[in-house]
Amino acid sequence: MPSLSHDRRGRRGALSRGRGHLPRWLLAGVVIASRLTAVTLSRADEPRPVVDVSVLRSPGLPVLEQRSGDAGWRTACVVPCTLRLSVADEYRIGGDGVVDSSPFRLPATDEHLRVEARGGSPLLRDVGTLLAVGGMAFAAGGGAILLLPDDANASSDARSSKVVVGIGFIAMGLLATTVGVLARLFSDTSVRVSVAP
């Protein structure tokens, strides 16, 4: 026990008084404070442009969402809106009943900016997915019908019918897949960022 208490005293002494160093907690505090100050200063220095956010045509309840660093998305405003935004953060157009746009950043400028978006429909996107997946399954079914070996006793009519059914399945499947892919493409939420005139 005496050695332990001596040890403790010795260590403290070495850190605080013995060699003239600052206490560890104080050092840690100074480091954290300097980092925070640096972040605050850099945030204060960065431009915070005024941004007009508009969603001209949109289904659902569109909002502008904002994400700082590793934090989650939070609602910045119900669109259309005009507000000052940080260029350091990420943004997207989202909301209930609206397909989320890809995240975007604002250009580092103090000029008045404009964000124009067109909201995509989740219903169209879901139907597109179903059509694409269902169409591919349909086409695969058609391929399987064509690849199935013919019955040795099958008549020529039956064989040609099998080919017709197989090709029909493939054609319908490809058509549904194409419509589905197009529906998915058109259901995206698009965003355009520009400097306001």
Added chain:
Amino acid sequence: MAVALALSCAGCFEVSTAEVRVRDTSAVTLESRDGTDVLPVGAPEGVVGRGEYWEMLSRVPYEVRARRDAAGAIELRCDACAAAEFPVSGTGVIGLLDGQGRTRAAPSWSVAVDSTRVVVDYELCMVQGHRTCAADLPVRLTVPARDVAEVRRRIEPLRLWGYALLAFGAASVAAATYVMLAPGVGGSFAERAPWGGAVLAPGLVLGGIGLWEVLTPAREQIWTP
């Protein structure tokens, strides 16, 4: 295939609408979709469109007029449309803006809000034929931004679809009960149970989705200038 698609996407049918609340109804204007003023500020009446629709073997001329009453309400009137007979059916009056300053709900997609004005596009039909509109009426209501009190957007499941799924579920339960329990159906209960189950399971799933569609509350968002 359409039915399969509809059933596989049973829970994803939602409808989103928007309505505008206006402070000063007299500032609201009505235009045709090509930009022609129908009811400018202060005007009590204007012609929205004229045309003809087929009623069995004869053509019936019609005229749709927009009218603004003393309270500021705007409505479309078409007397000839109201008199439409088989095989078409017509509507005589469609209100676009009521006296309290509330616009007719439109699909959210048709409501454009910008910094200067709110524009609501309507695709109205005053004479409905078989799957087609015999007297369509594309009009545009414009409200200056300073007169907009709020835009109320609303999203809710398609209730009609929910009721249809619920009915399908109820019918499936009835059919399964009949298959499993009716004395007239041959075989023992153990033999009939799998068939009844095969009818019951999808019915319960779709009925459950229908119940969800019927009971899910609407979500609302209010935008104010």
